[in-house]
Amino acid sequence: MSLAIVRTVRDLRNRVDVWRRAGRTIGVVPTMGALHAGHISLVETALARTDHVIVTLFVNPKQFNNPADLAAYPRTEADDAAKLSPLGVDVLFAPDGEEMYGTGFSTSVSVSGVSEGLCGAHRPGHFDGVATVVTKLLLQSGADFAFFGEKDFQQLQVVRRLVSDLNIPVEIIGCPTVREEDGLALSSRNVRLSAEERGIAPRLAKILFTAAERLEAGGPVEAILEASRRALSDAGFDTVEYLELRDSETLRPVERLDRPARLLAAAWLGATRLIDNVPVGAQGILQSGGIT
Template sequence: MEICRTVEAIRDTVAGWRRAGDRVALVPTMGALHAGHMALVGQAQAQADRVVASIFVNPTQFGDPKDLAAYPRTIEADTRLLEDHGVGALFLPAVEAMYPEGDETIVETSRLAGLYHGAVRPGHFRGVATVVTKLLNIVQPDVALFGEKDYQQLAVIRRMVRDLHMPVDILGVPTLREPDGLAMSSRNVRLSPEDRAAAPVLSRALDRAEALAAEGAPVETMMQAIRDVIGSEPRAVLKGLDIVDAASFRPVVRHLTRRAGIMLSAEFGGVLLIDQREIDPPQETR
């Protein structure tokens, strides 16, 4: 596996692959890798001849400097894991490489960036869209893969790529979960033992909403059920809850008539976790 720390180095590596006629996939990450990231790598290998993984803890998507400082960094272990899984190149840039002195250009999806999870974390999706644009421009992959757990992030990236006519396919990969249902996340390592034991309440709340959707329950009934389940766990603080149309990303009211996405965020001991679930209406209403 080649380790590329500069824009020039990763571009040279990819150019060599291109000359050989290879199709290239990109898996952008912020490190602290786990099995969910390796699922992205596996899907990337099924989509392309060569895989680039990037590790960059992007400062512009963190609103709280303490959150940025606390984000886990495990570069040595991550590098071994990527190499063991057959990744062709690791792009490992410094902040100065991604945001040179005098850098002033941003990318933002004007509507999506301020909605839902974006209202909980102002500026977050502007930072995401900007850094992903940079990564796509630097690597110029044929396909880039992102986890569906970050449901709104995936929608922001798809909208950005569509609006800016970027020549890349964006592929979402289903969320991987721990045996107790907790969505795999790099943030999970920051949970205390007590908060880690409490955190699967997110998955249980989504399970309850999905069951109600299958019964044809109104959207407000599903949302109240989620609030009740999370409210039963004293260590959980609900921060965001939205049910949106999976295609338009607009709020769903009254009853489901087609596929929708539930987006959920909650804090456990000051650590913000997110989860999501796509749900369908009963068969007879589709």
């Protein structure tokens, strides 16, 4: 089966209609391209769970609050298609900006609560852009299941909330973060790291896992968080935007570890912003796999 590259919503829906009439299940993996092993793990999970898989590729301008970041984001459609072709993906949906938003587009989807704080505080408008494009992709694809990585945990919770609130008939599947052997969470932005920065970057995950272990052992929350922030600065990170413990469902701050939680962080190395998170709470460290 060859990979079909589809550019229009009409063409995508025509294909989906054929699958629907045959009683098939459909999975969608939304991406902005520059595919790496983390994306591929989402695709493989989708292939195992559904009859037909759509991967979307759209660098969404509405979720970038920094024009330079948008301009620098890698665009590698040919390479992405080559990675997907052997896997059995049915369709790569790769619309352009005009197809996605069109002339006079004036609608925005905004999710409060889970979008506030963390990345939401440092990237104004980002999650409105995410929520808007994801809503469109879910409705365009008509998928039964949509697959998102837990690395972007706040984004995952925003998507879950919008699907619940808007009664979109799709099940959101969160998939574990994929890491390099040294613990660095895979990201399309990692290619921007210099050799020196790449050596420092894995310390983000190491510090998070160490903090999670201390929290699991009953250590004081605020003292552990403050020590971890200092550890990131001492490790060579230029700016620590946040390192916080949040409720794993509501993303409200947690002052005492009495429920499942997530330890989330964002920090800069040079011109590259890295984010990561680990579960904390009942079986949190065990489920995450930790770092060896």
